[in-house]
Amino acid sequence: MKYxxxxxxSDGKVVNLHFGKAGMFHIVEADSExxxxxxxxxxxxxxxxxxxxxxxxxxxxxxxxxxxxxYVLVSRIGEGARTALLRYSTQAYELPGxxxxxxxxxxxYVEVQKLxxx
Numbered sequence: 001m002k003y004x005x006x007x008x009x010s011d012g013k014v015v016n017l018h019f020g021k022a023g024m025f026h027i028v029e030a031d032s033e034x035x036x037x038x039x040x041x042x043x044x045x046x047x048x049x050x051x052x053x054x055x056x057x058x059x060x061x062x063x064x065x066x067x068x069x070x071y072v073l074v075s076r077i078g079e080g081a082r083t084a085l086l087r088y089s090t091q092a093y094e095l096p097g098x099x100x101x102x103x104x105x106x107x108x109y110v111e112v113q114k115l116x117x118x
Contacts (some may be wrong), residue, residue, distance in 0.1 A: 003071060005029075008072070015099055019076065020048045020081055027040045037100075037103050059084045062081075062084070074094055
């Protein structure tokens with residue numbers, strides 16, 4: 001199965017940004033059967049969180065920019081942001097670390113969940 005994943009990364013190598021503080025997301029297409037992925041694009045975003053404060057409209061706008069993604073990988077995410085993403089059927093996971101490792105962990109989890117739900 002193929003999935004589109006948005007990754008909060010400052011350098012394209014490591015999942016290292018908080019969802020609301022990310023200035024860009026790297027978009028990849030990943031295949032859970034082959035456990036591979038390829039880079040599609042980089043999306044510039046406006047960070048919506050300053051400290052613990054955020055505007056719900058801005059948070060929803062950021063979620064809207066990622067609505068074509070099945071998943072978002074971040075270092076941290078708050079419940080408000082998670083809820084905003086879910087409105088677009090995008091699921092968020094806190095999986096900091098090297099992008100390749102984080103994607104493989106996500107895909108393994110997704111495949112196990114599919115098996116459990118059959």
